[in-house]
Amino acid sequence: xxxxxxxxxxxxxxxxxxxxxxxxxxxxxxxxxxxxxxxxxxxxxxxxxxxxxxxxxxxxxxxxxxxxxxxxxxxxxxxxxxxxxxxxxxxxxxxxxxxxxxxxxxxxxxxxxxxxxxxxxxxxxxxxxxxxxxxxxxxxxxxxxxxxxxxxxxxxxxxxxxxxxxxxxxxxxxxxxxxxxxxxxxxxxxxxxxxxxxxxxxxxxxxxxxxxxxxxxxxxxxxxxxxxxxxxxxxxxxxxxxxxxxxxxxxxxxxxxxxxxxxxxxxxxxxxxxxxxxxxxxxxxxxxxxxxxxxxxxxxxxxxxxxxxxxxxxxxxxxxxxxxxxxxxxxxxxxxxxxxxxxxxxxxxxxxxxxxxxxxxxxxxxxxxxxxxxxxxxxxxxxxxxxxxxxxxxxxxxxxxxxxxxxxxxxxxxxxxxxxxxxxxxxxxxxxxxxxxxxxxxxxxxxxxxxxxxxxxxxxxxxxxxxxxxxxxxxxxxxxx
Amino acid sequence: xxxxxxxxxxxxxxxxxxxxxxxxxxxxxxxxxxxxxxxxxxxxxxxxxxxxxxxxxxxxxxxxxxxxxxxxxxxxxxxxxxxxxxxxxxxxxxxxxxxxxxxxxxxxxxxxxxxxxxxxxxxxxxxxxxxxxxxxxxxxxxxxxxxxxxxxxxxxxxxxxxxxxxxxxxxxxxxxxxxxxxxxxxxxxxxxxxxxxxxxxxxxxxxxxxxxxxxxxxxxxxxxxxxxxxxxxxxxxxxxxxxxxxxxxxxxxxxxxxxxxxxxxxxxxxxxxxxxxxxxxxxxxxxxxxxxxxxxxxxxxxxxxxxxxxxxxxxxxxxxxxxxxxxxxxxxxxxxxxxxxxxxxxxxxxxxxxxxxxxxxxxxxxxxxxxxxxxxxxxxxxxxxxxxxxxxxxxxxxxxxxxxxxxxxxxxxxxxxxxxxxxxxxxxxxxxxxxxxxxxxxxxxxxxxxxxxxxxxxxxxxxxxxxxxxxxxxxxxxxxx
Numbered sequence: 010x011x012x013x014x015x016x017x018x019x020x021x022x023x024x025x026x027x028x029x030x031x032x033x034x035x036x037x038x039x040x041x042x043x044x045x046x047x048x049x050x051x052x053x054x055x056x057x058x059x060x061x062x063x064x065x066x067x068x069x070x071x072x073x074x075x076x077x078x079x080x081x082x083x084x085x086x087x088x089x090x091x092x093x094x095x096x097x098x099x100x101x102x103x104x105x106x107x108x109x110x111x112x113x114x115x116x117x118x119x120x121x122x123x124x125x126x127x128x129x130x131x132x133x134x135x136x137x138x139x140x141x142x143x144x145x146x147x148x149x150x151x152x153x154x155x156x157x158x159x160x161x162x163x164x165x166x167x168x169x170x171x172x173x174x175x176x177x178x179x180x181x182x183x184x185x186x187x188x189x190x191x192x193x194x195x196x197x198x199x200x201x202x203x204x205x206x207x208x209x210x211x212x213x214x215x216x217x218x219x220x221x222x223x224x225x226x227x228x229x230x231x232x233x234x235x236x237x238x239x240x241x242x243x244x245x246x247x248x249x250x251x252x253x254x255x256x257x258x259x260x261x262x263x264x265x266x267x268x269x270x271x272x273x274x275x276x277x278x279x280x281x282x283x284x285x286x287x288x289x290x291x292x293x294x295x296x297x298x299x300x301x302x303x304x305x306x307x308x309x310x311x312x313x314x315x316x317x318x319x320x321x322x323x324x325x326x327x328x329x330x331x332x333x334x335x336x337x338x339x340x341x342x343x344x345x346x347x348x349x350x351x352x353x354x355x356x357x358x359x360x361x362x363x364x365x366x367x368x369x370x371x372x373x374x375x376x377x378x379x380x381x382x383x384x385x386x387x388x389x390x391x392x393x394x395x396x397x398x399x400x401x402x403x404x405x406x407x408x409x410x411x412x413x414x415x416x417x418x419x420x421x422x423x424x425x426x427x428x429x430x431x432x433x434x435x436x437x438x439x440x441x442x443x444x445x446x447x448x449x450x451x452x453x454x455x456x457x458x459x460x461x462x463x464x465x466x467x468x469x470x471x472x473x474x475x476x477x478x479x480x481x482x483x484x485x486x487x488x489x490x
Numbered sequence: 491x492x493x494x495x496x497x498x499x500x501x502x503x504x505x506x507x508x509x510x511x512x513x514x515x516x517x518x519x520x521x522x523x524x525x526x527x528x529x530x531x532x533x534x535x536x537x538x539x540x541x542x543x544x545x546x547x548x549x550x551x552x553x554x555x556x557x558x559x560x561x562x563x564x565x566x567x568x569x570x571x572x573x574x575x576x577x578x579x580x581x582x583x584x585x586x587x588x589x590x591x592x593x594x595x596x597x598x599x600x601x602x603x604x605x606x607x608x609x610x611x612x613x614x615x616x617x618x619x620x621x622x623x624x625x626x627x628x629x630x631x632x633x634x635x636x637x638x639x640x641x642x643x644x645x646x647x648x649x650x651x652x653x654x655x656x657x658x659x660x661x662x663x664x665x666x667x668x669x670x671x672x673x674x675x676x677x678x679x680x681x682x683x684x685x686x687x688x689x690x691x692x693x694x695x696x697x698x699x700x701x702x703x704x705x706x707x708x709x710x711x712x713x714x715x716x717x718x719x720x721x722x723x724x725x726x727x728x729x730x731x732x733x734x735x736x737x738x739x740x741x742x743x744x745x746x747x748x749x750x751x752x753x754x755x756x757x758x759x760x761x762x763x764x765x766x767x768x769x770x771x772x773x774x775x776x777x778x779x780x781x782x783x784x785x786x787x788x789x790x791x792x793x794x795x796x797x798x799x800x801x802x803x804x805x806x807x808x809x810x811x812x813x814x815x816x817x818x819x820x821x822x823x824x825x826x827x828x829x830x831x832x833x834x835x836x837x838x839x840x841x842x843x844x845x846x847x848x849x850x851x852x853x854x855x856x857x858x859x860x861x862x863x864x865x866x867x868x869x870x871x872x873x874x875x876x877x878x879x880x881x882x883x884x885x886x887x888x889x890x891x892x893x894x895x896x897x898x899x900x901x902x903x904x905x906x907x908x909x910x911x912x913x914x915x916x917x918x919x920x921x922x923x924x925x926x927x928x929x930x931x932x933x934x935x936x937x938x939x940x941x942x943x944x945x946x947x948x949x950x951x952x953x954x955x956x957x958x959x960x961x962x963x964x965x966x967x968x969x970x971x
Contacts, residue, residue, distance in 0.1 A: 013640060013702040013735045014772045016802040020642045023806055031596060031812040053815070057588035065560065073558035076820075077549050080570065088566045105788075107539035112780075112787040115512060146627050146790070149814045157664075159494060161501045179813045183638075221494040254494045291495045299593075306593040307586075307819035309627065321497040325504055331512040332660045333630045334534070337818045338788030339557075 026182035029175050029442020034426050038436035049466060051454040052436045054230075054398040056304030059457045061368060064303060066094065066361045067346040072339055074098030075109055093356045101342050109338045115331040117144025117312070118338070121345040125312050128348035133277035141315040141323065144344060146336045148260050148297040148311035153180050155256060155293050155313065158326055159222050160186035166213045168206070168223035168253065171444035172401065172451070174230040178444070189213040189220055190444060195403065198392050199232035201225070203243050210251060222254040223247075225275065228261040228396025231443050231453040233376075235270040235395045241278040249286045257294040260311075261397040263301030266373040270395065276316055292316040298343045300398065302368035310340030310347075375456045375463055376400070382467030387478040394456060401440070404450045404474075410481035422450040428477060433469045507663035510656050510923020515907050519917035530947060532935040533917045535711075535879040537785030540938045542849060545784060547575065547842045548827040553820055555579030556590055574837045582823050590819045596812040598625025598793070599819070602826040606793050609829035614758035622796040622804065625825060627817045629741050629778040629792035634661050636737060636774050636794065639807055640703050641667035647694045649687070649704035649734065652925035653882065653932070655711040659925070670694040670701055671925060676884065679873050680713035682706070684724050691732060703735040704728075706756065709742040709877025712924050712934040714857075716751040716876045722759040730767045738775040741792075742878040744782030747854040751876065757797055773797040779824045781879065783849035791821030791828075856937045856944055857881070863948030868959040875937060882921070885931045885955075891962035903931040909958060914950045 011017055016024075035052050042048045050058060057063060069090055073080070075098050080086050086095065102108055104120035116122065122139040129137035145151035159165065160181065166189040169177045173190075181188045191209040193199045210220050225244060227236040236244075248255045257275035265272050276294055279287050298310035315323065350365075351358040376394040383391035383402040391402035406414075406421050414424035422439035429452075430436055440451025458466050492498055497505075516533050523529045531539060538544060550571055554561070556579050561567050567576065583589055585601030597603065603620040610618035626632035640646065641662065647670040650658045654671075662669045672690040674680045691701050706725060708717040717725075729736045738756040746753050757775055760768050779791035796804065831846075832839040857875035864872035864883040872883035887895075887902050895905035903920035910916055910933075921932025939947050 010733060012733060012770070012772050012798075014774075014796075014799050014803050016800065016806065018702075019639050019803060019806055023639050023810055026810065026813070028809055028812045031809075053593065055588065055593045057591035058593070059588070063589065063591045068558050069560070073554040073561065076557060077554035079546065079550070080554065083570055085566060085569045089561065089564055089570060107536065107541075107788070108544065109788050110538035110544045110786045112534065112536045112539065146818060147814065153814065158500050158504050176813060183810065183813070221499075252491060252493060289493070291493050293495075305591045307588070307590050307816065309816075309818040315495075317493075318495050319497065322495050322500060325497065325500055328509055328512075329504055329507065329664065331509045332507070332657060332664070333628065333634065335788065335790075337627060337790035337821055339820050340818055 022183050022185050026179040027175065027442070028179045029438050032438070032442060033423060034430060034436060034438060037427060038430055041430065041434070046434055048434045048436050049458055050436050051458060052438050054300065054455050054457065055306050056398075056457050057306065059455075060459045061304050061457070062364075063305065064361060064364050066351055066357045067303075067305075067343055069094050071098050071101055071342050071346055075101055075342055076339070078102060078108060091356045093351065097346070101345060105338065109342070111338070112335040113338055113341065115335050116327055117142075117336055117341050118345075121341050122312075124345050124349050125314070129276070129314060133274055133280065135277065135280040137314060141318065143313055143326065143330060144336050144341050145311045145313060146309040146340060147299060148258070148295040148313070149176050150309075150336075151295050151311055151313035152176060152256065152258070154326060154329060156180050156186070156222075157184055157329065158322070159254065160184040163187050164218055166218040166220040168209060168220060170201070170224065170226060170229070172231055172440065173224070173444055174226055174258070175442055177224055187213070187218055189218065192446065193229070193232055193234070195392065195449075198395075199229055199234040201236065201240055201244065203247055206247055220251065220253060222256055224256045224258060226258040227275070228264060228272070230258075230261065230397050231399045231401045231438075233392065233394035233397050233399055233401060235265060235267070235272065237270050238273050238278055241273065241275055242282065245275065245279050245282065245286065245290060249290045254291040254293065257292060259294055260297045260300050262296065263369070264372065264398055265396045266376045267393070267395045272396070276314070279316065289317055291318055293318070298340065298347050301347070302365040303343070303347055304368070305343050308340045308343045309337055310344040312344060371460050372398070372456060375458075375460055378463045378467065379454070379456050382471065386471050386474045388482075389474060398455050398457060399453050400456055401443075401451050401453050404452060406450050407478065407482040409483055410477070413481065422452060425450065425477070426452050429470070429473055432473045435466065435470060503664050503666050507660040508656065508923070509660045510919050513919070513923060514904060515911060515917060515919060518908060519911055522911065522915070527915055529915045529917050530939055531917050532939060533919050535781065535936050535938065536787050537879075537938050538787065540936075541940045542785050542938070543845075544786065545842060545845050547832055547838045548784075548786075548824055550575050552579050552582055552823050552827055556582055556823055557820065559583060559589060572837045574832065578827070582826060586819065590823070592819070593816040594819055594822065596816050597808055598623075598817055598822050599826075602822050603793075605826050605830050606795070610757070610795060614755055614761065616758065616761040618795060622799065624794055624807065624811060625817050625822050626792045626794060627790040627821060628780060629739070629776040629794070630657050631790075631817075632776050632792055632794040633657060633737065633739070635807060635810060637661050637665055637667070637703075638810065639803070640735065641665040644668050645699055647699040647701040649690060649701060651682070651705065651707060651710070653712055653921065654705070654925055655707055655739070656923055658705055668694070668699055670699065673927065674710070674713055674715070676873065676930075679876075680710055680715040682717065682721055682725065684728055687728055701732065701734060703737055705737045705739060707739040708756070709745060709753070711739075711742065711878050712880045712882045712919075714873065714875035714878050714880055714882060716746060716748070716753065718751050719754050719759055722754065722756055723763065726756065726760050726763065726767065726771060730771045735772040735774065738773060740775055741778045741781045743777065744850070745853065745879055746877045747857045748874070748876045753877070757795070760797065770798055772799055774799070779821065779828050782828070783846040784824070784828055785849070786824050789821045789824045790818055791825040793825060852941050853879070853937060856939075856941055859941075859944045859948065860935070860937050863952065867952050867955045869963075870955060879936050879938060880934050881937055882924075882932050882934050885933060887931050888959065888963045890964055891958070894962065903933060906931070906958065907933050910951070910954055913954045916947065916951060
């Protein structure tokens with residue numbers, strides 16, 4: 010007799026969902042690592058795991074001192090911690106009732122939600138309401154909370170870009186909703202075409218679905234593009250006309266590697282538009298301490314801000330957040346620090362600026378090295394990483410390679426990525442994990458390996474790729490046609 | 491036209507779920523606090539918020555130093571931190587790849603899962619497999635993950651004790667399952683009667699439900715009882731006969747205030763039973779850093795351990811955990827410290843023992859003061875708090891009070907608790923939030939207010955209660971019959 014937790018009896022939505030970032034490739038990489046192989050984990054945007062040093066200020070100040078409030082009374086504390094960090098630690102402790110060891114309000118500490126609202130106002134030029142801001146254990150948890158409120162059944166459709174970050178596809182599966190894909194245009198630098206959007210919605214409706222929300226990821230993951238203001242305006246109008254909530258995944262807003270299209274938030278564009286749309290369109294925006302020059306993934310700090318959402322709905326979301334009591338408090342303090350970093354004149358200011366600029370400038374150089382590296386490879390083409398933390402090259406697999414993959418029982422890009430992993434230790438994610446057009450193949454890699462290691466990694470990639478192409482290309486194949 | 495995030499369009503399961511611990515009473519208390527009233531928050535087991543000091547060792551050692559690894563190179567660090575704490579910090583940093591700022595494996599850091607397995611083996615006398623242990627952002631998140639894997643539709647029933655901790659009812663609602671109540675016997679010190687269990691299952695089956703799992707909370711929340719070994723054996727046999735997974739909520743295992751029934755884990759009892767049941771019965775056990783003498787609620791550290799669950803199911807649960815990437819890493823380190831505290835001979839040992847014993851002995855005295863206090867009140871009867879952190883007195887409301895509540899549009903115990911809050915600032919949770927038999931009323935309060943404040947709080951409660959009873963009692967009422 011089969012038991013309740015046996016595979017065949019599990020919730021089908023649990024079984025159905027896929028999460029490629031930690032899927033077959035990651036599991037194989039972990040095995041190889043156990044066997045002693047050196048693995049370069051570029052499967053997930055996890056900067057500190059690849060050697061990025063944490064910024065000193067937030068660690069020093071607030072976290073060490075907040076976790077160890079007895080240090081504040083230690084006569085030697087001034088020898089170890091700068092005075093402004095001590096002041097900030099006291100500030101954050103005063104915002105809590107019970108320090109880092111007490112549950113906070115389930116929406117997050119009110120004083121930190123106020124700091125987030127002030128940050129948004131400075132960034133966008135429009136006031137923001139702390140009552141509409143919830144702190145979360147990383148941005149992913151916030152996305153899951155909002156989708157949980159939206160999705161009622163498999164007739165509810167959520168527009169998601171393809172390629173997309175699989176948080177969306179996995180969560181929609183888990184909640185029993187329907188993913189409605191809209192394709193980004195690779196040849197237009199992964200641009201978002203409203204014509205495609207309209208087609209996707211029309212098709213979903215013809216299948217009896219109610220499209221309820223649209224996701225944008227800006228800067229793009231895995232695609233690295235930065236949306237222009239004009240493009241965002243079109244998207245907002247589209248959502249308004251079609252009565253969709255817009256979910257704005259803006260976790261890479263600090264990660265910009267070109268000057269033509271600086272980051273602009275969906276909320277600012279909406280407010281700039283004025284008129285009824287700015288008072289009616291429902292928007293939820295997400296941010297995190299895991300990305301940018303912070304990269305504090307392990308701390309699990311994030312927030313979401315709701316626009317044009319009624320108090321009655323906010324109450325429902327609050328109630329559900331209460332079930333797991335509160336987001337972790339250290340992560341909330343990291344978030345507070347991210348939105349209110351040291352100011353000019355503060356003792357820690359110069360060091361903070363030096364460290365954060367250092368991280369960002371190096372990422373920009375690495376984005377360039379990686380794109381150039383991929384574009385120098387046989388049958389590989391790659392758009393420049395304008396933002397975020399990823400490169401998403403297209404791999405033009407020859408027909409013989411596709412056949413070989415079929416024989417091995419693998420999806421072609423999984424086949425390629427597994428071979429790459431075995432040959433070089435580079436752990437990537439196949440494009441099929443993010444979605445792509447039929448017959449087109451990609452892989453995603455982060456741009457996070459240490460800058461000094463980049464040339465060797467790209468050389469190793471090139472050698473593998475060009476040998477692979479040599480092996481499978483018959484000079485009459487797809488890629489030369 | 492209504493919009494997707496308007497109340498009427500939300501997921502019905504979201505709207506349906508109730509979470510009384512942060513419900514009407516908590517919201518009213520927060521309002522009163524804003525207006526300047528002094529509130530004693532005894533609605534949630536949040537020790538540090540009520541003044542319990544964190545244990546020095548984990549804060550000092552591991553968290554401050556792990557968050558600030560540059561301190562390990564600081565020549566003055568030895569002035570501030572004992573040597574064994576520095577060694578432990580280095581140990582935990584060595585278990586991570588990238589320190590506290592990097593995502594860990596989605597199941598938690600392997601080295602800490604190994605420490606948890608060793609703790610379980612020391613506690614129960616049977617080996618435990620780290621591959622079956624997942625670290626989580628607090629125990630609640632783990633419960634939600636497991637119930638998500640189990641519940642497929644509203645035909646799946648989960649046996650939950652009544653009164654229960656509303657995490658269970660809320661999560662079952664949110665996931666669209668059915669709660670199957672089994673009543674604890676107040677007159678038998680909140681004991682668990684197998685006859686009641688059988689009746690509950692029979693009734694659920696007659697309604698077409700498949701009962702798939704059973705929850706026990708030991709020590710009990712809100713009821714404070716400790717289950718005996720004999721009682722646990724009966725429960726395990728019952729689950730085996732009825733093909734149920736047992737979910738053992740054992741988060742209060744350190745909080746024991748009597749000597750007759752020390753804590754014994756469901757897993758140990760199961761292993762002691764031997765035979766087929768010990769090899770077949772599926773059990774998931776939960777633990778946390780939020781309770782015990784740690785009380786580190788805000789850190790969100792917990793784990794669950796699965797017994798007799800197949801690797802294929804473990805993989806599915808791993809996949810779903812991966813969607814939100816990893817539990818927070820500082821919380822994982824707290825958990826590591828909880829399961830491997832300082833040993834005799836360590837520099838920090840004596841202080842650790844002094845502090846943790848201090849907390850526990852004081853809680854034991856407070857449990858007694860509170861029970862005695864309630865039992866000295868008119869129309870109030872209260873079982874002794876044998877374990878956990880709560881007192882759950884029965885309030886025998888006179889018919890006139892019940893009428894007055896009806897007129898005010900309130901459930902009678904909500905009416906009583908609101909009056910109590912307004913009069914005294916004591917913020918409790920009405921028994922209806924946990925479930926109780928029809929016509930019987932309770933409230934839940936934590937035993938966590940500072941020991942020196944206890945006599946005044948209980949005097950203030952008694953004055954309110956006895957005045958309330960005086961006002962509503964007509965000497966022919968229910969309670970005097």
